[in-house]
Amino acid sequence: MPSVLQNVTFDCAVPVKLARFWSEVTGQPVDDYDSFYATVTLPNDTVLYFARVPESKTVKNRVHLCLRPDVPRDAEVSRLIGIGARLVADHRRPNGHGWVVLADPEGNEFCVLRGTPER
Incomplete structure (x- = not known):
C-alpha cells in the first residue's frame, strides 16, 4: 500500500x-x-x-514548495513580497512562461509558477 x-x-x-x-x-x-x-x-x-x-539555515533547500496561484503569477509575487517574502531568482520569460523563486522570512526557498488564469 x-x-x-x-x-x-x-x-x-x-x-x-x-x-x-x-x-x-x-x-x-x-x-x-x-x-x-x-x-x-x-x-x-x-x-x-x-x-x-x-541552528539557522545555511544552504539552499534541496526540497522546496512550488505554488500555483489562482491569480496571475506577477500579482501573486507582488503580494508575497508585500507580506515578507524575498526575491531570490527571476526565471520569467518574455513569452509568459517561467517561474519566480522567493524565500520566506527564514530563508526557505519556494517557487511561484504561472497562475491558473495564465495556464
Whole structure:
C-alpha cells in the first residue's frame, strides 16, 4: 500500500511567526502553536509543520514548495513580497512562461509558477 504525505516540516527559529507567514500565503489559519511548534493545515489535509530548532539555515533547500496561484503569477509575487517574502531568482520569460523563486522570512526557498488564469 502506498504512503500518504502527512506533513511538510519547516525547521525554524520562531515557529508561530513563520506559520503566520505561510498562513497568509495559503489563506489557511494557524491551527495550533506553542513555543516549539506551529501548524497550518491545507485544504487537502496536508499539514505545514513548523518546528523550532537552534541552528539557522545555511544552504539552499534541496526540497522546496512550488505554488500555483489562482491569480496571475506577477500579482501573486507582488503580494508575497508585500507580506515578507524575498526575491531570490527571476526565471520569467518574455513569452509568459517561467517561474519566480522567493524565500520566506527564514530563508526557505519556494517557487511561484504561472497562475491558473495564465495556464
